[in-house]
Amino acid sequence: MNWIEVSLQLLGGLAIFLYGMHIASDGLRKSSSYQLNLFLRKVTKNQWYGALAGIVLAAILQSSTAATVMIVGFVNAGLISLRRAMGVLLGSAVGTTFTVQLIAFAITDYALVFVILGVLLFLFDSRFRSYGSIVLGFGFVFFGLDLMTGAMEPLQSSELFRESLVFISDYPLLFVLVAAVFTAIIQNSAATIALLFALTSSGLISLEAAVYAVYGANLGTVVTAMIASLKTSKDAQRAALAHAIFKAIGVAIFIPFTQMFVQVLPLLGGDVERQIANAHTIFNIVNMLLLLPFCNRFADWMVRLLPEKMEPSKHVKHIDRDTVQFPAVGLLQARKELERMSGKIRDDMFPHLITMIRDEKTRAAVVEEEKVIDHLYKAIYHHLQQMMEQDLNDRESEEALKLLYFNNDLERMANTVKDMTRVIAKLDRGGKALSEWERTKVAELYEEVMQSFNDAIQGFQNQDEEVALRVIHSNPKILRMERELRYQHFHQGASSSSTVSVVFSDLMNGMLRIHQHSVNISHTLLGMV
Template identity: 30%
Template sequence: MFPFFRAVKSYSLTLIAGLLLLLGAGCGESADATVDKIRVVDGAEQCTLPGSPFAKPVKLELLGPQQPGMLGGKGSRAPAAGAVVFLEPADGSDLKVEPATVTTDEGGGVTFKVTAGKNTGDQYLRVIPKDHPGKSITLRFITGMQIDGDERQYKTGSVTTEPLSVKLVKPDGSPAAGVAVNFDLLSTSEGASSRAKILTPVAVTNADGVAETDVQLGDKTGIYNVGISVVNPEEGFLIQNKTIKLLGFNVLSVVIAVLGGLALFIFGMELMGDGIQKIAGENMKKVLQFFARNGIVAVLAGTLVTAVIQSSSATTVMVIGFINAGLLNLTQAIGIIFGANIGTTVTAQIISFNLSGLALPAITIGFVITLSKKRTAKGWGESILGFGLLFFGMTLMSDELKLLADFPGFREAFRWFDCTPASIGGWMPIGAVLGAILIGLVATVLIQSSSAAMGIVLALAAGGLINFWTAVPLLIGTNIGTTITAQLASLTANRVAKQAALAHTLFNVFGALLMLVLFYVPFGPQRIPIFLYFINEITPGNVFAPDPQNIERHIAMAHTFFNIAVVVLLLPFLSQFAKLCNRLLPIPADEKIHIQPLEPNLLATPSIALKQAVSAIHTMVEDAWKMVDQAVNMHFIAGVSDKEKYEALAEAEERIDAMQAEVTAYLVQITRRPLTEPQSELVPLLMHCTNDAERIADHTALILQLTDRLLKTGKKVSLSGKKDLRKLWNVLDDQARNTISALGSTNPEQVKFALKDERRLQKMAAKLEDAHTERLRKGKCQLANAVIFIEMLGEMTKIGERLTNIAERTPEIQKHYIELQK
């Protein structure tokens, strides 16, 4: 046992040393006064009345030159600490700045207040680094204007319930009446196709100096940027494109996008597992076993993989897929999951890394490879395609919900739980700490990405909305919330995969409990919680200063060392941890572990399931054809409108729709079973046939609509028209019967007859249409009746096309059907 612990210590130190080297930019970079870039954190582009202070102080960050990153990466900029900055009004502006000269702190930050003068319109302030004047920037402020409506939230697709209003005030404080205010829609979340618009592009201020307009929002959730301009030099106003945000929210679109993304995510995971199953030979097992042959190597593998793909969710989902394919046992999987928790912390260091760009290439490449007829190649294709669909689904979910981060109400929710102690050396309020953990958990569950949730935490901290005291409980919550991905992925997986998902949750819950205890272990003269004190000591800047310094780096370092500490503590007990999961979620002795939990009586044997699917489609085509028969002969040709029979046909169509959904879902379930190549090739053919059968039934409603239109004209189909339709019907009926017969048999001659009937049908329909057009030209029939007759010919030819689609696929179905009988 002791050699094992010595190995644990050695590997753990190596792991921590490697991470420290990776994060060296956070711990080792030195700050100096060299200024290469000035970043506006907050406070620019504000509006106020003459002589009044602007509401928010201006916050700037001065940064040094760009440093090269590891392996040719983008790198980072060190804060320009101790740099002297001059603040001077520019271009005739009369802004007042307090103080006029500032010095950057250790994090390169400066904060100052600005007060408006008497001059109205755009006013400018020059920010000039003393030793680097060439890097100066100009900030704009607006005097004499107040805006009501910025960042209001409205329902998409509607007109704003409250007008967007602008108030203009002259230098002496009196309202500026009769001034034209221009409103322009600068951009929307929908791009050029948006139907959003400004209802009053130019509004004139009233006696109170107020100009108003309403805005029609588009249909998509997101930001609608409106530009406000005032060009009236005579009144002292020259304001160019002051941008404000209107927020549109569409509950339905968000729900649809999230559910659709979730469906793609689960389907991609299962497709990836099926592909791995097809390519999983002994060689692949040896490779996987090498990476997970013991706990230390498994942790390293999980760390490196997650650091590369920037998603612990993706890593744990892949682990679930490997378990589902029988390539990993529970102990090996837990080791990789431990490592994934460390690897995911790199996200906070390089948050801009975006994996979504790989989704579509993976889908494209995977689809092309699946066209191969070789089982192994097809397995690789399915694995790559499933990988792409998995990330595409995750992106679809997160992209829609990420928009909520721009909504003030969403951001404000984080401010309700301020975890700062009431006094220096006091305790963090336990209620606020638990509340912050819960918010981080819920946000991550909703967004389905701990990376996205961490991005929101970092953005809120950078904007001064939350402090370090609150950010750490939030990131602990994101750690727990990210386990929902593994839980969702395991819903359709076997029991061992469910145990791995449980291990992920238990690991992160244990870490949260550990950190909760450490929050109440004070250290140092100010009695700061020991873990927070440690992070502050190893990270540049004082995050506990009145104006927190370098808070984003502190949060990232806290995230990293928190997960390292938990892994180091639990790694020696990896086997015991696996036994705990097995005890909490035991596998019954008589339970057989399947790749997917499917209905045993029908789906356990794919050949029987496929034979049943063919039989169901055969029934669908028969029922759909009976409906068409009734609609054409009992209603249109007979000129009869029977409400009860109409309703019966509508109910029959609903049954066909329901049957299509059932058969399609059933076929999807079959694809999750180990299939032979003929079985795999048969599934898409049957899906297409199912869709065509349902479309044939859909034509029933269209034919009944033609019947009602014909009866409203007061006429029925003429004798010659009935004769023509019956001739065409006989050909179509013969085609349908041949198709139905071929679908339920192994006789290839029926297919030939069906395809021959389709060619006859097209030629006959064309001749009948030409003849009817000629009668219409000679005035032998009314225009309305002629149009309806021609539309009826079109419906019959379209039905013939659907039958042809089925007939053309039937030879392959027959070939596989014969094999299924063997």
């Protein structure tokens, strides 16, 4: 037996299998990204609906690891609460078993037919490319599985290989550990179970050993999510840890009953591959049904286990780099961060536009807040740029572009407020002050501009085009009001100081610039970019 040839065929089959899973998952994601986004927002209102969402999510992504990373990303963005995430995580483990059940069908002989059909769909029309990727991906999955099965046949005659497996069989927990480590390395439990199909069908390991390895494959899926959560919010870390504990509890429950479990599997029918697939499905369904009623308590325990540390909060709260590969999550995180950014401008900067006329400390606080806004702007900008380097569909590209425009307008608003602090500082240096009449007129324009800003933000957050149109229609009114106030200033209430007159005019110009960015945000919502 040529060990090099066997190793190359086995590793080559595994590589083709993993690549097939990748492009099939990518095709499924692109063909249903927008619907998936809406679905997840609507069906996480309780644990059972959340479990359903997790099942659908993992079935679409063809990977419980990817699904878990996405869920952690949703929690980090504040789109799903920690309690709701518990059910979604349990459901995602069930959803990924659909892939293994599909692979268990004896259709490896038709792998190349899938490849041919996938290529034809991919080349036929750009509208069918995502569907072509799905078919082509599964073609590679079945072809890779066929190669791995073929690589196992020569190993049946190897005494060394058989003795090694017999030795490991005497230590079932070693099977769990090896499968967990292997799955953690390749980040795909379906590939581990596909390898079990090849080993078991070749007679190299028993069904019982394969079941222990199934437990390990489930454990190994938690590693990627744990790593992805390291630099996320505390709730996201709690969700990743809960996912690991769920899997560990499931393995602990099943191990004592494994021999009984193995005796039941043949009664369900099917060949040995189907029995392994059924073991994987039953493990996750039972685990979900057992733990789902305790999800809220688990969330409370996770809060106690990972308490919030009293540390200075970082500027960026909701986005993390691990979600760039999942546009549905990455875009929602960017939108959530932008909503937070607009809230900081509304609550921590705009209210001081009037009070900072008299208070130097307030102006200094506004300047410091602008630095935070600038930091957020850069983080969101780089996050969206990295996402746009991915192969996004048309809807995702349009959304990313809108968010870039929105980010730009918010940052310029903050810059404008900072510039206005410098304008007001001229009064202090010259020992001057705005008159009561001038402060009153600035406040009048401020009220109109702030109403316009609040409407613009509300329209963008709620995707409300009527509110956006209201902002745009308010533009002539605010422009006319500014001209009238400037006219009154020069002809009725003008100060004898040229410095005061310049400051008054500059403050009016600043208000107009803020309003113009509100109009720009509304134009962006309406697709006028």
